[in-house]
Amino acid sequence: MRRLRPDFGLNARMLFSVLLLAALYTLFVWVLLNAGVGFLGVVVFAGGLLLVQYFFSDQLILATMGARILKPGEDPELEQTVARLAQLADIPAPRIAVVRTDMPNAFATGRSPRHAVVAVTTGLLQRLTPGEVEAVLGHEITHVHNRDMALITFASFFATIASYIVQLAFWFMPLGGFGGGFGGDRRNGNNAALVYLASFIVWIVSFFLIRAFSRYREYAADRGSAILTGQPSQLMSALVKLQQHSRIPRKDLRHAETLQALFIVPAATQSAIYELFQTHPTLEHRLDHLRRLEQEINR
Amino acid sequence: MSFFDALFGRTRLKKPQFDAFFRLGASLPDLEAKGLTFAGAGAVCCRPGEEQAFSDGLRQAEDVAQLYAGEHQLALERTDDKERFHWIVLRGGADDVLTGLHAFGDTLSDAGYGGALLAALFPFRDRDAVSFLVYNYKRGRFYPFRPTGRDDRDEAREIQLGTLLGPHLPMEAELERWYPLWDNPLGNA
Numbered sequence: 001m002r003r004l005r006p007d008f009g010l011n012a013r014m015l016f017s018v019l020l021l022a023a024l025y026t027l028f029v030w031v032l033l034n035a036g037v038g039f040l041g042v043v044v045f046a047g048g049l050l051l052v053q054y055f056f057s058d059q060l061i062l063a064t065m066g067a068r069i070l071k072p073g074e075d076p077e078l079e080q081t082v083a084r085l086a087q088l089a090d091i092p093a094p095r096i097a098v099v100r101t102d103m104p105n106a107f108a109t110g111r112s113p114r115h116a117v118v119a120v121t122t123g124l125l126q127r128l129t130p131g132e133v134e135a136v137l138g139h140e141i142t143h144v145h146n147r148d149m150a151l152i153t154f155a156s157f158f159a160t161i162a163s164y165i166v167q168l169a170f171w172f173m174p175l176g177g178f179g180g181g182f183g184g185d186r187r188n189g190n191n192a193a194l195v196y197l198a199s200f201i202v203w204i205v206s207f208f209l210i211r212a213f214s215r216y217r218e219y220a221a222d223r224g225s226a227i228l229t230g231q232p233s234q235l236m237s238a239l240v241k242l243q244q245h246s247r248i249p250r251k252d253l254r255h256a257e258t259l260q261a262l263f264i265v266p267a268a269t270q271s272a273i274y275e276l277f278q279t280h281p282t283l284e285h286r287l288d289h290l291r292r293l294e295q296e297i298n299r
Numbered sequence: 300m301s302f303f304d305a306l307f308g309r310t311r312l313k314k315p316q317f318d319a320f321f322r323l324g325a326s327l328p329d330l331e332a333k334g335l336t337f338a339g340a341g342a343v344c345c346r347p348g349e350e351q352a353f354s355d356g357l358r359q360a361e362d363v364a365q366l367y368a369g370e371h372q373l374a375l376e377r378t379d380d381k382e383r384f385h386w387i388v389l390r391g392g393a394d395d396v397l398t399g400l401h402a403f404g405d406t407l408s409d410a411g412y413g414g415a416l417l418a419a420l421f422p423f424r425d426r427d428a429v430s431f432l433v434y435n436y437k438r439g440r441f442y443p444f445r446p447t448g449r450d451d452r453d454e455a456r457e458i459q460l461g462t463l464l465g466p467h468l469p470m471e472a473e474l475e476r477w478y479p480l481w482d483n484p485l486g487n488a
Contacts, residue, residue, distance in 0.1 A: 241455070244454070248457065249476075252480060255382075
């Protein structure tokens with residue numbers, strides 16, 4: 001395995017997005033405190049939710065996806081591949097789950113490497129070659145190694161609080177709740193508006209920051225897969241297959257036709273603005289990144 | 300759909316496009332070179348309307364196709380599938396099948412029911428199985444469809460075909476529109 005130099009550009013961008021997020025959150029806390037909100041109450045409430053999310057989200061995800069954890073010996077080949085990659089990444093071998101669906105996909109979950117589960121769909125196992133499956137597993141193992149699930153959960157902490165405040169305010173403010181309303185204390189009314197505005201801004205800005213951060217983690221996981229398997233080209237062909245396949249519909253034309261007549265043609269172009277809203281970089285950007293890695297490895 | 304249609308909620312079916320339809324005949328040698336052999340059949344699928352005028356228009360179009368089939372020794376079948384869509388199938392040489400099916404579509408369109416035309420389907424022998432080319436009348440483009448079971452398709456080969464045929468036929472670039480046609484009357488062509 002050739003050593004890859006750390007990607008300073010990627011690290012810098014990741015650090016930048018985290019710093020921005022931290023600055024945003026600090027400002028938010030300052031505004032909340034100055035507005036005299038029962039800050040402790042909010043933090044305890046959201047903190048409780050966060051802990052529940054932290055400890056149970058993996059089971060929740062596996063249950064909603066209908067994933068079944070493989071018993072040892074059920075798929076020796078798959079276990080072997082995962083164990084080897086985990087060994088290379090120096091983490092305990094995660095459990096493996098299989099989702100019975102034709103849609104080819106894979107994901108990792110679990111708050112720490114010890115609790116991690118790597119899941120693949122039957123559609124993925126059918127359609128990808130063993131080399132491509134290994135590359136995809138390398139990507140997921142890197143997510144586990146980098147503790148991405150826990151990081152994103154924590155990064156979303158204040159964003160979650162802000163979104164709760166915005167939603168609560170949306171439901172209760174017109175009824176005169178939130179301490180303000182007509183005839184209420186003037187100062188309270190102003191503060192409520194301030195908290196609402198601050199929450200709204202934090203919610204919106206953190207949405208984009210967290211998504212940017214998530215995209216950088218994806219690049220890092222692609223990079224990790226290339227380092228673990230030593231073959232970026234396998235991941236590239238797997239990504240192309242996954243992305244293209246999932247675009248081809250399985251719904252019959254005769255059922256889709258009525259919809260089709262009504263549809264305004266969706267924009268097929270993936271613009272820079274489109275990417276801002278996504279948790280994953282566009283296929284083109286990921287391929288570019290992997291192509292550069294390949295050149296680096298072959299040099 | 301125009302802006303005003305959207306504003307007033309008007310649903311108007313798009314007019315069928317026939318321009319690209321005949322390019323299939325001209326590009327058959329190229330397809331042959333890529334491993335696709337025309338399997339001697341073609342079908343058009345249309346959504347039936349309830350009104351009498353539609354039935355008249357459909358009968359008129361079928362009469363035209365029947366007449367053409369008779370002159371050129373083509374076998375003609377008509378079926379209604381379980382989705383209640385109407386199919387007309389022609390079997391014979393490529394040029395005759397294309398002309399016959401076009402005559403059908405054109406007549407139906409002239410009768411004012413071009414919007415009912417859903418797709419045309421052409422089977423090709425491709426390696427050890429059958430790949431279809433589907434012609435979408437509304438888009439005026441082709442896309443590949445290679446079923447491998449009751450509701451399974453070989454996307455890898457389809458993507459490959461999409462790239463291979465691109466230089467020869469107007470292919471649908473948006474994969475989201477590559478709708479399958481399961482259980483069609485050419486299923487075991």
